[in-house]
Amino acid sequence: MEYNFKEIEKKWRKYWKKNNTFRIKENQNKKYYILNMFPYPSGSGLHIGHCLGYISSDIYARYKRLKGYNVLNPMGFDSFGLPTEQYAIQTGKNPYDITYENEKKYKDQIDNIGISFDWSRKLSTSNPMYYRWTQWMFIQIFNSWYDLKDEKAKPIKNLINEFEKNGNYKINAYTSYNIKFHSETWKNYNSLKKETILQYYRLAFLQKSIVNWCNELGTVLANDEINNGKSIRGGHPIYKKKMLQWHIRTTAYSNRLIKGLNYIKCSKSLKKSQLNWIGKSKVISIFFDILNIGKIETIILYPELIFGITFITLSKNHFISKKIFYKKNFHIDNNLKFIENSVFTNYYAIHPITNEKIPIFISDFFYINNNNKVYLGIPGHDKISKTFSSKLNIKTINVLKYQIEKKNEVCINSNLINGLNRKEAKIKIIDFLLEKGIGKMKIIYKMYDAVFSRQRYWGEPIPIYFKKGIPIAIPTNKLPIILPKIKNYHQKNKDKKSVLYRSKKWAWDEKKMKIVSNHLIDEISVFPIEINTMPCWAGSSWYFLRYMDINNNYFFLSKEKENYWKNVDLYIGGSEHNTGHLIYARFWNKFLKDRGWIKSEEPFKKIINQGMILHHSVIILKVIGKKIFISYGLKNYKKYKFLLQEIYVDISLIIEKENNKIDLNKFKKFYPLFHDATFILEKGIFFCKRKLEKMSKSKYNVIKPDDISEKYGADVFRIYEMFLGPITQSKIWDEEKINGIKNFIKKFWGLYHENGKFNVIKKNPTINELKLLNNLIKKIDEKIESYSFNTCISFFMIFVKKLIKMKCNKIKILEPLVKLISPFAPYISEEIWRKFGKKRSIMYTSIPNFESKLLLNNKIKYIIMFNGKLKFIENFDSKLTIDKIKNNILNHPKTKNILKEKKLKKLIIIPKKIINILY
Structure with a gap:
């Protein structure tokens, strides 16, 4: 009887579906929660690289179930984002329809390979019944602040109560700005002034910052969506642009994100990538007196270069900048000359050691995120400082007197550090600053607050409306705020806005508590709704919680379900998720714990990163701008030598893999655009180049x-x-x-x-x-x-x-x-x-x-060597400990015969392989 796999597989797929074989409910058995990282349902479907993780998790899930565990093994789709939106623009299809088709294709492919996912728990981030809770969570983040004393997020109402009682003198909060005021002053502030202050404390806040802008895609992109200055999606140029954006204050959780790594079982490389992303380091900050203004404190990363400080720049939103702006009335002073968006203030800071006057500039030249920063200009050792100083001709204001001689890294021209190398000088300077009270040690982090706004259409609407410029959360009992359907999804570059601004019905009526037409906006009872949408990572930062309680319409997760499933026991996915996704998911989980909605500090107990499937891609040569293709062996062809570009083509076009030959008839059918192209051959054959690399749709080397x-x-x-x-x-x-x-x-x-x-x-x-x-x-x-x-x-x-x-x-x-x-x-x-x-x-x-x-009494073969030379081979019982093996070999007759009167120096055992006796 032959094994007819087609009939058998069809039979059992039907059986599993009919009998709900993989459906899981809570029971008395010990639980095990295994999870694959959220896939994006693209139109091209799965390839075998994706299946690596799914099959691995399925084997382990089935095994644990056979061991008596109640195994939760769910699957869903991270279905918001750029790919679907771009496909909708190109085809004119509705993103909802595209997503439905793609998810069905993925599900069918997964079912065909026998993966035991519990599809009754399927979720999609683009489903309003799911993103209702994503919106709810954003509102909770918006209405929270971070208490440094208790190291946890708390309701913003608590902070307002403190302001009303005491001002903020006793507030131990994580904030981007520390403004001081008296309680009576707070009570007298209007709503706009109060909200302006609260924005410095909220965990979700609005701030102008310099972002990665893509004109072609019409949206802000995260760093992990960019490669070599171009968008991963489409390869379009990226520009730096200052925009008012929603941010999430993830930096408040930096220390807890680091500590939490101790409770996750994962590879060293994963922990390293997390630590590098957060970037914790211990530094020293120093104090500068500013004549007629006050003091500023700033970090100096290289204390040994302190004598090279030639100028100081402040970002425009630094509190000292605001004092100077107010004193000098900068916005109308025509005598001040702006160069490179920078201005000299006519103020000086006093060097804490030399007492020299250091000129102060206000500039955004150095501030990528436009934070409240101070930048110490050391042009003698810093290329950016040197560029800045040359543009503003700072040398005419101050001359660098103290330098480090690069040749032998010896600090000179200072009695304090003369004759020391750079490392010794650093220690000496730090000790001096601490002793004199003009410096203090600090912990800093490299991680920035996450930009949360996206100017694209296909994403979760941000549940905020603006009342005379003040952001107000839409009442949670009116969620979800459903993404409106529009005809044109394309972002027009000149608009510089989210496409949602084209929606004719995108305003909030406070009295009727519902979305109404834009023409009703009167700034009295009807107000505009936020037109930006959330990033992809919003929905993928908490999906693992929803799987536990997928059908709960009253809350995102019941206490009963969480008490049973607790958290993810095994999380499997690619290493590309080691940074951003993992940081955001862990942050989101910690926030929900702080506010008392879940119990677990860390969402994942163990994380495994699957490797990649590699496959040979096919590369051919094309003349730039022409329908001319050249066989790869003729790449030095004189006529076109410097006009050639490499392009990837589909692997199905190969006819003889070992000879790298392309089937040109098949090529012309596959690419109708080139049916009339010219092909320059080698002895009648068109050759390509094969390159072993990651299986990827962009390389056209995938296997379905x-x-x-x-x-x-x-x-x-x-x-x-x-x-x-x-x-x-x-x-x-x-x-x-x-x-x-x-x-x-x-x-x-x-x-x-x-x-x-x-x-x-x-x-x-x-x-x-x-x-x-x-x-x-x-x-x-x-x-x-x-x-x-x-x-x-x-x-x-x-x-x-x-x-x-x-x-x-x-x-x-x-x-x-x-x-x-x-x-x-x-x-x-x-x-x-x-x-x-x-x-x-x-x-x-x-x-x-x-x-x-x-059990079989297995033997382990050991090679016995003396001073590195093979002498004999001996088998030992596999149950023997290393100490017993050592004792047996030393008492072995052959060992005694070889050693005789020689003195034993050392015995080296490589378990299950070699024993080397040194004498």
Whole structure:
């Protein structure tokens, strides 16, 4: 009987769906929550690189379920964002329709490879019933501040109460600006003035900042959406632009984000990437007196360069800048000359050591995020300072007297640090500043507050309206604020606004408590709604919580459900999520805990980053601006040598991989635009270049799982992808080697069948057969727990080969075997399980346990060396400890014979490999 995988897979997909086999409910069993990182449902669907994580998590989820755990293994879609919006612009389709089609395609592909996701818990970030709670959470963040004393977020009402009582003299808050006022003054402030002050404390706040702007896409982009100065989506140029944007004060959580890493099991590289993103460092700050103004404090990153300070610049929103602006009336003073958006203030700071006068400038030249910063200009050692000083001719104001001699890094011209190297000088200066009270140690972080505004259409609407310029949260009982449908999604560059400003019905009526037409805006009872939308990471920062309680219409997560599932036990995804996504998800979780809505400080217990699937892409040469293609071996062709560009083409155009030949007839059909192109050949052949790189849609080197499953079967595909290598390492895809797995599945099926019939007997197995089985059970159990799925497959292959050789078809051997292999090959396992007469799915059985007394007494081979030279080989019992092995080898007759009167110096043991005796 042949293994007809197409019929069998179709049969069991239908069975699983009809019987809700993978649907999970809370019960008395111990829980296990396994999660894949949120995928984006693109139109091109899944490729086999995506499947690596899904298959890995599915194997572990099925295994834990067989071990008696109640396993939550959900899936959903991060469905807001640029790709869908851009596709909608290009095709004229509605983003809602595009998203629905793409999600269905993803679900069908995932189901085809037998992934046991609980689709009853499916969520989409673009579903209003989901983003209702994203909007609710944003309002809570907006209405919160961070108390440094208690290290937690608190309601903004608490802060207002403190202001009304005491001003802010006793407020220990994390803020971007510390304005002082008396309580009576606060009470007399109008609403706009009060809100202006509160914006410095709110965890969600509006601020002008310099952002990454893309004219072509018409929106702000995050740093991880940019590569080499261009947008990842479309490769468009990025410009720096100052805009009023919503921000989330993630920096308030910097220290807790670092501390929390101690409670996450993950790779060292992941922790390193998180630490680098946050960027904690210990520095010293120094104080400068400013004549007739007061004092300023600023950080000096290189204290040993303190004698090189030639000028100081302040950002325009620094409190000293505002004092100077007020005193000098800068906005109408025509005598002040602005150069490079900078101005000399006619004020000086006093150097804390030399007492020299240092000129002060106000400028945005140095301030990427336009924070309340002070920049110390040291043009003798800093290229940016040198550029600034040359533009403003600062040398005529002050001359650099103290330098560090770069040749031997010796500080000179100062009695304090003369003769010291740079490291010694730094220590000396810090000690001096601390001793004299003109400096203090501080902890700083590299991480910036996250920009939360996006000027695109396809995103969560921000639930804020503006009442005479004051941001007001829309009442939470009126959520969700649903994204309005518009006809034109394209962002016109000249508008510089979100496309939502084109919506004719996007105003808030305070009395009727609903969205109304824009023409009703009167600034009395009807007000404009925020036209920017949220970034993609808003919805993906808390989705793991919603899976626990997907159908709750009253709250995002009930206490009962959270008490059961708690947090994610295993989180699997690509390393590209190691920075931004992980930071934001952890921040979001900590905020919700602070406000008492959840209990867990960290959302994820263990994180595994899957490796990449590598595949050879196809690159050809094209003459820039012309329909002329040149065979790759002619890249030095004189006529076009400096006019060639490399372009990627689809891998399906290859006819002979080993010779890198392109099928030109197929090429012209694939790219109709080039049906009349000219091709310069090499001896009648058109060659390409092959390059091994990450499987990616942009490189046109992807393989669809549908194609592999259709050709070989889903079980073969699953096992082969796992067999390629460890889950955390990158692996090369080579379809030619998949036949080995195909033959293994054929042999496995043959164990249970003879002459087309199911043939398993009830005869008792031999002791040797039982020992082989118990050994396999133990190895599989150990390797699955360490996620070594490729090693498991090797063990299965060896075991099946031995059973075939022994002609073993006994039920007490073959029934446990099919249980063991079912997480890896669910379709064939379900079919064989049914042939055993079982009425329920194999998912409802349990994994077999090994018996210690039936384990094989394995031996480990050691190479015995003396002073690095091989002398003999010895086998030791695998149960022996290193100390017992050491004792045995020293008392071995051959060892004693070699050593004789020689003095033993050292014995080196490399476990399970080598023993080296030095004398």
